[in-house]
Amino acid sequence: MGNLKTVSLPDLAATKALALRLAKALRRGDTVFLKGELGAGKTTFARTVIAALCGVDDAPSPTYTIIQTYDWGPDELWHADLYRIESADELDELGLDDAFGDVAMLIEWPDRLFGLVPADRLELQLEMTGESPGATMDIPRRAGLTGFGEWEARLDDI
Incomplete structure (x- = not known):
């Protein structure tokens, strides 16, 4: 199934701190699924x-471009937002399948991969756990991290 770790994120600073810990642990070829409802903080985390x-x-945000690519030393980091993907045929054009295991990827809305799921991956589920009178990112959250394949042993790195 996968190894699960839960992290409380009382504010934006805690969310960013978790993202920085992930950044330190990320390697070439890693795939990270960013899950959560609209406004959960997926894009802020990726940024x-x-x-x-x-x-x-x-x-x-790659909402309209679907994929943004970034130079990461000699490697690449891809940020994908699959919210607008409606069929598996659209995925073929993106080249995700060929890139899995070769470039690091942050993928929002991974449920739109239509079964194209790498065995080695980290799934990060962001959930809002409270309310805030201020900005949406000030709402307390919880992150559930589930490691699959190689990521099962690497959860402690985050």
Whole structure:
């Protein structure tokens, strides 16, 4: 099934700190699924990882481009938002299958992969656990991290 770890994220700073820990643990060929409802913090989490690894502080959301690629030293980091994908045929055009295991990937809305799921992956489920009178990112959250394959042993690195 996978190894599960739960992390409380009381504020935006805690969410970003978790993203920075993931950035330190990320390797070439890793796949990370970012799950959660709209507004759960998936894109903010991904942007923090991208800034830490690639030095891009204003990474755009790939909602319309579907995939944004970044230079990460000699490697690449891909950020995909599959929210608008409606069929497996659309995935063929993106080249995700060929890139799994070769480039590091952060994938939002992985349920739209239509079964194209690598055995080695980290699934991060973000859930809002409270309310905030301020900005959406100030809402307390919880992260559930589930490691599959190689990631089962690597959860302690995050």
